[in-house]
Amino acid sequence: MPKELQGVTDAIGGMFDSPAVQLGLRAIAVYWIIFWLAASYWAFRDLQLRTDNPVMPYLAAAFVILFTPILFPAAIVIYRIVRPHEKIDEVYERTLAQEAMLAEIETVKNCPTCRRRIHEEWIICPTCRTRLARVCPNCSRLVGLDWSICAWCGRDFERRDVAAAVSAASTPILPAGVPSAAAGPMATPVGAMSEEDGGQTGALRTPSRPAARTVGTRSGSQRSSGRPTPGSLPES
Secondary structure: OOOHHHHHHHHHHHOOOOOHHHHHHHHHHHHHHHHHHHHHHHHHHHHHOOOOOOHHHHHHHHHHHHHHHHHHHHHHHHHHHOOOOOHHHHHHHHHHHHHHHHHHHHHHHHHOOOOEOOOOOOOOOOOOOEEEEOOOOOOOOHHHHHOOOOOOOEEEHOOOOOOOOHHHHHOOOOOOOOHHHHHOOOOOOOOOHHHHHHHOOOOOOOOOOOOOHHHHHHHHHHHHHHOOOOOOOOOO
């Protein structure tokens, strides 16, 4: 070895043998080891924010530790490539944004027939004439067609309709010419007439015939029998 190079190597060796340089090298080694351990802890905490699996953060930290203090930068690069790209909070916020968008879309009412956009205060679709809502007869506010009770005034649509149907069904239908008083509680049922009512059993009592008609009937009966009636004029 030339003397010039021997002098350079001796100077470099003497520099490393100095206490200050030795202290600096030890400080760098300690810093590197701390950085290695901190990288392992960072991988552990980062994966906790990106996954719900409780085992995966420990595996990521062990992966960085196994690469030794010399090769752990390569482990950090590999970890950043394979880790999930979104955090749990980011996934949650994205899910909430999608649900809010879907809820906003659902609030926009569409016609069930033509699927056109309609206003919430419309009663009939102006495009296809489909019935969309009805007006409460009590409070005059719009209610749904499938509502059984008004949410504004509490009117029960089903009970009112049933009561109306029952009252209509209980009302007797009278034949033509029969007065409405015959349908009252004092009306005599069919077949309830006794012999005291003239022997007309099975029917209501009918009004008496006119007197002139009765006289004529009696005269006809007497004429057919040939017997004169007292007080009557003989036939000429």
